[in-house]
Amino acid sequence: MLAQRTNLFKSSGTAAAREAAKAAADAGTDTVDLTVGEIWSDLAPTIRNGAIEAIRRGLNRYTDTVGSMELRDALARKVSVETGQLWRADEIAVTSGAKQGLFNVAMTLINPGDQVIVPAPYWTTFPAQVRIAGGMPVHFDTRPNGYVPRVEDIERVITPLTRAIVINTPGNPSGAVYNAETLAGIARLSMERDLWIIFDECYGPFTHDGHRHHQIVSLSPDVRGRTVIVNSFSKSLALTGWRIGYLAAPKELISAVKALQSHTTSNPNVIAQHAVLHHLREGDGAFETRLKDRLAAARQTGLSVLSELQRVPMPGAQGGLYFYLDLSGILQPTLGNGRAKTADDVVAALLAQAGVAGVSGTAFGDPMGIRLSYGIPPEQLEAGLERVVRVLNTWN
Known part of the structure; x- marks a missing residue:
């Protein structure tokens, strides 16, 4: 049926x-x-004020499929600061939460039969979306190393069919934070074995006891052309219900994401977009x-x-x-x-x-x-x- x-x-x-x-x-x-x-x-006051302003201005029409140009410009500046590299608006896509962003990535990167390495324990949506795209998730246990994958363990499960590896740091559910050495090793491996990196950093703002969140593109600039950064405001601004996420990736991939999103959700909620834009412009980090x-x-x-x-x-x-x-x-x-x-x-x-x-x-x-x-x-x-x-x- x-x-x-x-x-x-x-x-x-x-x-x-x-x-x-x-x-x-x-x-x-x-x-x-x-x-x-x-x-x-x-809510952050800047988010509340931005949403109210959008309503008062009557912002009720479509934006660009992958977000307004103003928001994408602001996000490009944000990612540029965080990675130490220059990003442009055409390398950014705004999505209805990080979950849609990840779905877009799966559907535009993974061919039927491709393998995607997803270290376990993993957020349940990672392997589900790989399967929906026709791919095969490949798992290995990270418990022996404090829930952080060893580069040699990743290399052990790579086959000619391997297309990508998912990196989620800080990890959901484990709470593990990948150190710089591990991330640099994964970057080297992806270059050597021609792998894409799907880098989910939605919990990046929250690290504890001296642990630090590292951006893989900052550590290894050469890997930028094969990396998709996935992020959202669900955790960092406690906005889970507002559904605003974003991708930063090579222009060609963002173009494919835009085409796909035009046939699924179209643009994310315009009020939420404007609220986040207002926060990015007016927020002081407090x-x-x-x-x-x-x-x-x-x-x-x-x-x-x-x-x-x-x-x-x-x-x-x-x-x-x-x-x-x-x-x-x-x-x-x-x-x-x-x-x-x-x-x-x-x-x-x-x-x-x-x-x-x-x-x-x-x-x-x-x-x-x-x-x-x-x-x-x-x-x-x-x-x-x-x-x-x-x-x-x-x-x-």
């Missing part, structure tokens, strides 16, 4: 976890939702600093609570907004029916016994992990993590 391609994907595991949390809350359960991939925050400080404080609160875990190692949480717990130490036994326990069982127990919703690592290709967000209000975070510790310390 349905198209065969629908067999290549299913609903996002993170979305399913959010729905489970909502269902529990709707049923009257006292639920702390640690599934959310967003930051609890008010809102971003407050947001990062709030997230850093929540992280410290969470780590303090999680330090009471007895058989689960402390998460690194080097960047982003998630605690990613390695549950392998408590998942060795099997259930009475002989089925091995996985993170799915832990997530189910947390929701049933403690009213805490998390995301199972099976959604990220890792049946031994669980993702817990610390982007929620601090009082909820502390209460929720205390429940998590209580359940995991008595896990049998």
Whole structure:
């Protein structure tokens, strides 16, 4: 009845976890939702003012398919500052969130049968979009190296069919931040083996404890011609619902993205575009600093609570907004029916016994992990993590 391609994907595991949390809350359960991939925050004043100004001016018509020229110019200047290289508006595409940007990249770069390296654990949408484009995601486990891929591990899985590698730093779900040496090694490998790099840096503004986000194009300028930078304002400005993302890539790829987007969504929401443009012109960085400080404080609160875990190692949480717990130490036994326990069982127990919703690592290709967000209000975070510790310390 349905198209065969629908067999290549299913609903996002993170979305399913959010729905489970909502269902529990709707049923009257006292639920702390640690599934959310967003930051609890008010709007930046510049975003609010920019949106109001756009409405007052009656901005209700189409912009260019990949965003207004004014916004693309502003984003080109932003990326130029961040990478130390000059970018032009024709190398920028504005999209309805980073997720659409990644979909555009998959559909314009990947041929049927191409392989794309996606280190595990991975954000669930990466391999799904590769499959939709007709490609084959290739995974390997990064747990032994603190959730950061080793260059030799990447090289080991490269075949003549390999087309691209996905880099997500800071990582979702792991929170791992790739160091400069690793990124430079990946850049060298991509040049040697003729690979594209899909560089997702949506969590780039949030690094902690001396860790630093590095832009691969800054470290290795020669790789620019085979790199697609994917970013958004969903995390950096707490604008998940506004759906504004962008790509920075070679002009030819942006032209292909524009043609594709003209047949899918056309331009992103014009009010959101104008609000972001107003922020880029008038913002002084104060809102971003407050947001990062709030997230850093929540992280410290969470780590303090999680330090009471007895058989689960402390998460690194080097960047982003998630605690990613390695549950392998408590998942060795099997259930009475002989089925091995996985993170799915832990997530189910947390929701049933403690009213805490998390995301199972099976959604990220890792049946031994669980993702817990610390982007929620601090009082909820502390209460929720205390429940998590209580359940995991008595896990049998």
